[in-house]
Amino acid sequence: MPLILPDGLPAIDMLKRENINIEDMLAKEDNKRPLRIVILNLMPFKATTETDFIRLLSNSPLLLDISFMKLKSHVSRHTSAEHIDRFYHTLEELSKEKIDGLIVTGAPVEDMPFEEVDYWKELQEIFNWARENVRSTLYICWAAQAGLYHFYDIPKYPLPKKMFGIFPTIPLKPELPIFRGFDDVFRMPQSRHTEIRREDIERVADLEIIAESEESGVSIVRSRSKREFFITGHLEYAPNTLDTEYHRDLGKRDDVEVPKYYYREDNPAKGPLVTWRSHANLLFMNWVNWVLGGE
Known part of the structure; x- marks a missing residue:
């Protein structure tokens, strides 16, 4: 099934070279409404992050309409204003139509207290809106810490050195639909200077740790009620x-x-060994099905 993307998005040419089927905006005129996925992209280099997420979402057999959200209270220094104005929309603009799923990316602000991030108040408003209006939300890396802090007052802690690598991770609830097709162990890239801790999450009845790594710690948390x-x-x-x-x-x-x-052989000169891509594809495909309501 093709993806519906904004016309002219730079990622389209690269994705087409990877044989990913991209549809133009006219597909919206089809009688069947596509599943609407919005990505709140907080990363500095927008085009790279756009391509990363679109690549994973492309594996779904469902017709997906993907849009990008921007913040009113923050101006990107690493992506042109022309790109943002053309391809990104505010919450007020996007919420005029039904949004089924939201992805909130990480952001390079983890060393700052949440309240000192210049767009924190606006982000809190978006989090609250998503909880009431979106079927499911994925919070990624710093956004996961931000969401847990905002909703549940879960703190983050600085690490003595960066958690950096591809870490073996265990699904603690393998029966959940989000883990359909997973092996007993999967690998997850980690790149962060802070952490959240199991003991803080266990104090909150509404939260459940569903994946964890012996080395990198808490990996995936879900809200029981949302x-x-x-x-x-x-x-x-x-x-x-x-x-x-x-x-x-x-x-x-x-x-x-x-x-x-x-x-390879822990030698940077020999290049990376990709060990996480198949489970990444599975998780995002399972999430899209979850958004659809196919638990």
Whole structure:
């Protein structure tokens, strides 16, 4: 089934080269309403993140209409205003039509207290709106920490060194639809300087840890009463993303080591070994089915 994307989105050409079926906006005129997925993209380099998430969503057999949300209270310094104005819309604009699923990405602000992030109040408004109006929301990395803090007052804690690598992770509730088709162990990319802790989550009756790693800790939390998932890692990452981050920080930070379980023979010169992509595809396909209501 094709994806419906904004006309002219830079990611389209790359995705077509990967044989991903992209439909033009005229597909909206079909009698069958597509499933509407909105991505609130908080990452600085918008086009890269757009491509990462679209690539995963493309595996669904359902017709998906994907849109991008922007913040009114924050101006991106790394993506052109022309790109944002053309392809991104405010909550007020997007909420005029029904939104089925929301994805909130990570953001490079984890060292800051939540209240000091310049768009925190607007983000809280979006979180509250999504809880009441969207079937299901995926909160990714920093957004997962932000969502847990906003709704449940779960704190984050600084790490002595960056949690960096592709970590073996165990589904603790393998019977859940979100894990349909999963193996007993899957691998999740992690790239963060802070963490949330099991003991804080266990104090909240509405929260349940559904995936965890012995090394990287809490991996996926779900809300029992709401259709929300809080994912601490980056299953959407492309094969070279951690490599780019590693070389970016090399010699500039003393809390970043070679990402674990990522390079062939742990040697950066030999390049990354991709071990997470199949489960990433499964999780996002299962989530889309969850959004549809096919538990």
